[in-house]
Amino acid sequence: MERIENDLLKLRFLQEEHHQRYQYVASFSKGVVVDCACGIGYSAPILLANPAVTTYMGLDVDQDAVEYAQQQNQNKDRASFEYGSILALPFDDHSIDTFISLETLEHLEKPELAIAEVKRVLKSDGVFICSVPTKDYENFCVSLYGPNPYHLHAFSLDALQKLLQTQFEHVNISVIAQELVSIVHTLDDEKTPLNVYTPEDKNVMNGSFIAVSSNAHPVKNRSTLFTGMSRIEYDQELVLPLRQSLAFAENLANQRWQLLLEAEQRINDVTCYKEQAERISEERMQAFQNTENLLRERDRNLADAVVLIQTLREQLEKTSKQEPNP
Numbered sequence: 001m002e003r004i005e006n007d008l009l010k011l012r013f014l015q016e017e018h019h020q021r022y023q024y025v026a027s028f029s030k031g032v033v034v035d036c037a038c039g040i041g042y043s044a045p046i047l048l049a050n051p052a053v054t055t056y057m058g059l060d061v062d063q064d065a066v067e068y069a070q071q072q073n074q075n076k077d078r079a080s081f082e083y084g085s086i087l088a089l090p091f092d093d094h095s096i097d098t099f100i101s102l103e104t105l106e107h108l109e110k111p112e113l114a115i116a117e118v119k120r121v122l123k124s125d126g127v128f129i130c131s132v133p134t135k136d137y138e139n140f141c142v143s144l145y146g147p148n149p150y151h152l153h154a155f156s157l158d159a160l161q162k163l164l165q166t167q168f169e170h171v172n173i174s175v176i177a178q179e180l181v182s183i184v185h186t187l188d189d190e191k192t193p194l195n196v197y198t199p200e201d202k203n204v205m206n207g208s209f210i211a212v213s214s215n216a217h218p219v220k221n222r223s224t225l226f227t228g229m230s231r232i233e234y235d236q237e238l239v240l241p242l243r244q245s246l247a248f249a250e251n252l253a254n255q256r257w258q259l260l261l262e263a264e265q266r267i268n269d270v271t272c273y274k275e276q277a278e279r280i281s282e283e284r285m286q287a288f289q290n291t292e293n294l295l296r297e298r299d300r301n302l303a304d305a306v307v308l309i310q311t312l313r314e315q316l317e318k319t320s321k322q323e324p325n326p
Contacts, residue, residue, distance in 0.1 A: 017178045020226040021102065021210075022046040024176070025129050028212055028219060029053050031097025034121070036060075036086045037104045041069030044079045053098075057091075059084045086114040091121040102131045103208065106138075106151045111163060119167040125216035128168065132160060134175060136205040160209050168213035174221035177207025 022043045030052040035043050038058030047053050058081040060066050069081040084090045086101060087108070099118050105111040118128050133141075138154040155163075157173060164171045198204070212219045 016226075018042070019046060021131070021176065023226070024210075024222075024224055025100055025102070026050045026053070027222070028127055028129055029098040029100070030127070031055070031123075032095065033057065033098040033100065034059060034089075034091065034096050036084075036089075036099065036101040038069065038081065039065050041065075041072065041079075041081055043100075044069075044073070044075065047100075048075060048078055054078070056080070057082070059086075059089075061085050086117060089117045089121050093120055094123050094126075096121045096126055097123055098127050098129065100129045102129075103133070105130060105163075106132045106153045106155065109152055111153065112166060115163060115167045119215075122215075126214070127219055128164075128213040129211070130164075130213075131176065131208045131210040133208050134205045135159075136203055137177075137207055140203075140206055155209060157209065160211060164211055164213050169215050170218040171211060171213045172218065172220045173209050173211045175205060175207050176210045177204075 019042070023046055026047045026049065029047055029050055032055045033047055033053050034057045035047065036059045038044075038060050039062070041058050044056045044058060047056050056075075056079040058066075058069055058079070060069075060081070060083065063083055066081050066083050073079055073081065082090065086104060099122055101114075101118070105114060108114055122128060132153075132155045133151070135154040135156045138148070138151065141148065153159075160173060161171060164173075210221065212221060
């Protein structure tokens with residue numbers, strides 16, 4: 001999935017993953033915020049919920065997504081959306097407090113040009129927050145789905161660190177991932193730390209790197225746990241529509257089978273009618289032939305009668321000539 005579209009937001013588990021990621025990012029945001037590759041703009045109310053954020057500007061290279069975001073914008077006095085690329089940002093130098101770009105750099109042929117543009121528009125104490133799929137996760141996805149033609153880079157931790165350090169003095173990188181987990185919720189009033197048990201073969205790098213960079217002072221990621229839907233709710237959201245689709249397909253197959261049976265019956269009826277028509281045609285042809293034979297027989301009899309009449313007439317005339325006159 002290359003971007004979160006309006007229809008995909010109807011899937012709760014995708015909605016929660018993307019919203020929770022922006023909720024995390026919002027905790028580092030302040031002042032004038034740019035969300036580059038904002039898509040349809042669902043992040044605007046999440047970021048504006050932080051009182052430290054004064055203005056939100058969404059930027060995307062998809063004109064349709066920008067137009068949709070503009071139409072759905074409910075906070076036009078503080079939020080705006082426009083068409084633009086991270087490689088040529090439409091902002092003045094040192095005018096942005098927080099620059100956010102999630103899952104973008106891996107799509108660029110030369111991500112170093114984008115990092116330079118981000119530094120140009122950020123204020124001296126500005127913060128750049130980005131995320132990219134980890135190389136482990138990219139490899140895992142390729143093994144399952146095949147190569148992703150939209151991803152031009154697979155970032156290792158070292159590669160991402162070196163890329164960001166070309167423009168930023170302070171770089172802090174963590175891994176963020178959505179996991180299906182089992183949680184024991186205590187009902188006591190006091191807060192107790194979580195004991196985390198991880199399987200020995202678990203690859204904790206299967207997710208995205210999330211980096212917070214600055215030239216003013218270090219900004220560190222925070223260990224954060226977001227709770228989402230349970231496994232059974234996840235299965236319900238994916239399996240229930242599949243079962244409904246299968247039931248619909250089965251119903252269509254039954255209807256098709258019924259139509260085939262009806263068609264077969266009609267073909268049988270047509271065959272029967274055809275056989276009856278052929279039999280009637282043969283009987284009609286035989287009747288024509290019989291009639292033709294009768295007509296021929298009649299013509300022969302008439303011809304014989306004409307000959308006989310002519311013969312009798314000649315004999316009568318001959319007889320009349322031989323009789324003496326009185």
